[in-house]
Amino acid sequence: MIRVEREEREGVGVALVILDRPEKRNALTPGMLTELVSEAERAADRGDALLVAGSGRVFCAGFDLAMCQASPDGAVMRLLLTGLSDACRALRTLDRPVVIAAHGAAIAGGCALLGGADVVVADRGATLGYPVVKLGVSPAVSVPFMRQSAFDGATRTRTLLPETFTGEEAARQGIVHRLEDAADAVLDAAREEAFRLAALPSSAYAATKQWVNTLEGVVARRDDERGLEASLGLTGGEEERARLGALEFGGPGGSSGGGPS
Amino acid sequence: MSELATLTFDGPAAELRLNRPEQRNAMSTELLGALHARMDELEAKSSPPTVLVVTGAGKSFSAGMDLKQVIIEDAGGVETPRALLASLARFTHRLRLLPSVSVARVNGAAIGGGCGLASVCDLTITHADSTMGFPEVDLALCPAVVAPWLVRKIGAGAARRVLLTGGVMTGARAHEIGIVDLLAESGDTLDDTVGSVVQSLCSGGPLALRATKELLNTLDGSIDLDVLLRGAELSASVLSSDDAQARLRARRK
Numbered sequence: 001m002i003r004v005e006r007e008e009r010e011g012v013g014v015a016l017v018i019l020d021r022p023e024k025r026n027a028l029t030p031g032m033l034t035e036l037v038s039e040a041e042r043a044a045d046r047g048d049a050l051l052v053a054g055s056g057r058v059f060c061a062g063f064d065l066a067m068c069q070a071s072p073d074g075a076v077m078r079l080l081l082t083g084l085s086d087a088c089r090a091l092r093t094l095d096r097p098v099v100i101a102a103h104g105a106a107i108a109g110g111c112a113l114l115g116g117a118d119v120v121v122a123d124r125g126a127t128l129g130y131p132v133v134k135l136g137v138s139p140a141v142s143v144p145f146m147r148q149s150a151f152d153g154a155t156r157t158r159t160l161l162p163e164t165f166t167g168e169e170a171a172r173q174g175i176v177h178r179l180e181d182a183a184d185a186v187l188d189a190a191r192e193e194a195f196r197l198a199a200l201p202s203s204a205y206a207a208t209k210q211w212v213n214t215l216e217g218v219v220a221r222r223d224d225e226r227g228l229e230a231s232l233g234l235t236g237g238e239e240e241r242a243r244l245g246a247l248e249f250g251g252p253g254g255s256s257g258g259g260p261s
Numbered sequence: 262m263s264e265l266a267t268l269t270f271d272g273p274a275a276e277l278r279l280n281r282p283e284q285r286n287a288m289s290t291e292l293l294g295a296l297h298a299r300m301d302e303l304e305a306k307s308s309p310p311t312v313l314v315v316t317g318a319g320k321s322f323s324a325g326m327d328l329k330q331v332i333i334e335d336a337g338g339v340e341t342p343r344a345l346l347a348s349l350a351r352f353t354h355r356l357r358l359l360p361s362v363s364v365a366r367v368n369g370a371a372i373g374g375g376c377g378l379a380s381v382c383d384l385t386i387t388h389a390d391s392t393m394g395f396p397e398v399d400l401a402l403c404p405a406v407v408a409p410w411l412v413r414k415i416g417a418g419a420a421r422r423v424l425l426t427g428g429v430m431t432g433a434r435a436h437e438i439g440i441v442d443l444l445a446e447s448g449d450t451l452d453d454t455v456g457s458v459v460q461s462l463c464s465g466g467p468l469a470l471r472a473t474k475e476l477l478n479t480l481d482g483s484i485d486l487d488v489l490l491r492g493a494e495l496s497a498s499v500l501s502s503d504d505a506q507a508r509l510r511a512r513r514k
Contacts, residue, residue, distance in 0.1 A: 133466055134464050135469075138468075138472040139473060140476040151439055152416070152477075157443075161384060161461060173439070223480055226479065239466045
């Protein structure tokens with residue numbers, strides 16, 4: 001459910017990693033998150049920049065909630081939360097540039113992934129957000145990464161208030177870094193960004209990225225772990241089980257990912 | 262005295278109202294005492310409200326510290342303003358640590374400590390035409406108690422510009438720079454905006470909200486009371502200066 005297309009221009013490589021499950025709005029499974037990390041590491045080993053995108057109408061609707069619902073003891077949710085934290089951290093600490101093309105929608109776990117990117121491109125009208133507290137799930141796992149790109153007030157609002165917001169608002173708050181008018185222009189714009197960054201001197205890029213990570217405390221893993229623990233602390237509990245269990249999924253081929261729409 | 266701040270409950274939501282409208286809800290020793298008493302009641306509840314709306318009675322949210330009580334010759338020494346500032350510091354800390362998600366309904370002017378109170382809340386909502394800001398430096402005062410909250414909320418760079426340039430701004434501008442999280446178009450639609458936010462928050466799982474808020478408070482340093490009390494000392498020492506006291510006396514006339 002992850003597809004990789006390597007692109008090369010004048011000796012510069014970009015690994016386009018596509019979340020490829022359009023019939024489920026690219027809802028994340030534990031396996032997809034593991035694959036994302038290994039593809040990211042493989043790309044960096046080749047010296048490529050990483051461009052993460054989604055196939056179909058939206059970037060990513062979040063966790064596969066149907067899978068979570070079918071696992072009432074919380075085992076799948078635990079794997080997803082842990083996989084998400086690991087993926088955000090892997091993207092953040094990758095020596096090579098990471099660009100995400102967040103077209104259409106990036107919800108819940110899909111929005112959390114944006115916290116791992118160096119540059120996020122979205123359309124003005126894209127739908128973003130973490131409406132997961134409605135499901136009894138805490139987006140705490142995303143907080144350590146989000147507060148490194150957005151200011152803390154924005155992080156607080158976005159993680160506590162279970163509402164979506166637009167790409168334009170996300171750009172004001174530092175979650176999105178380049179806006180396009182139309183969703184179908186996002187991938188090309190993100191590709192431009194990825195090739196531009198990929199062509200920069202790689203040792204300077206890596207040193208600068210890791211220094212900023214050090215200053216932000218990314219290398220000190222404590223905050224990531226605290227966030228993950230706070231989310232895991234609710235998993236399998238009564239509130240989450242009741243709310244997740246009550247979730248009904250849309251029509252054929254409808255949404256199985258992300259928060260309730 | 263307790264009617265200086267009122268606390269009402271409505272299902273999973275509660276409202277804490279500063280109730281000194283004739284003084285634009287300026288925070289006096291007595292008003293802060295009433296706020297602490299209401300906080301005692303909230304903290305004593307076995308199941309705290311999911312959401313706490315903080316607002317002001319009348320046209321203003323809060324004009325900030327009661328400047329009459331910080332004129333040392335009237336207050337009978339520096340101890341009164343020092344205690345007032347420490348009381349504000351402790352109240353902001355208690356509000357932030359409350360398990361309920363706090364929402365500032367900034368119905369009108371939120372100035373100085375009033376703007377600080379709005380910034381402590383988890384979400385700050387106002388309308389485009391309200392007046393907000395930190396004009397302390399204009400008055401030879403130092404907004405040291407509320408500065409940590411503003412730095413946390415909008416980042417050190419933006420907070421530096423706001424606190425060191427003084428003055429006031431519209432609610433629309435406060436939204437642009439992140440002091441305000443959600444903006445209603447006008448005072449007429451403020452309650453609709455606040456109502457839908459409260460409803461949305463109440464649709465969240467209380468445990469999920471609480472776990473998320475606790476983590477936010479841990480990571481951004483909100484649990485640190487000491488920095489606020491040091492801020493209160495700094496603020497008290499700046500306002501004791503001859504310059505500040507002369508300006509405060511001149512304003513009184």
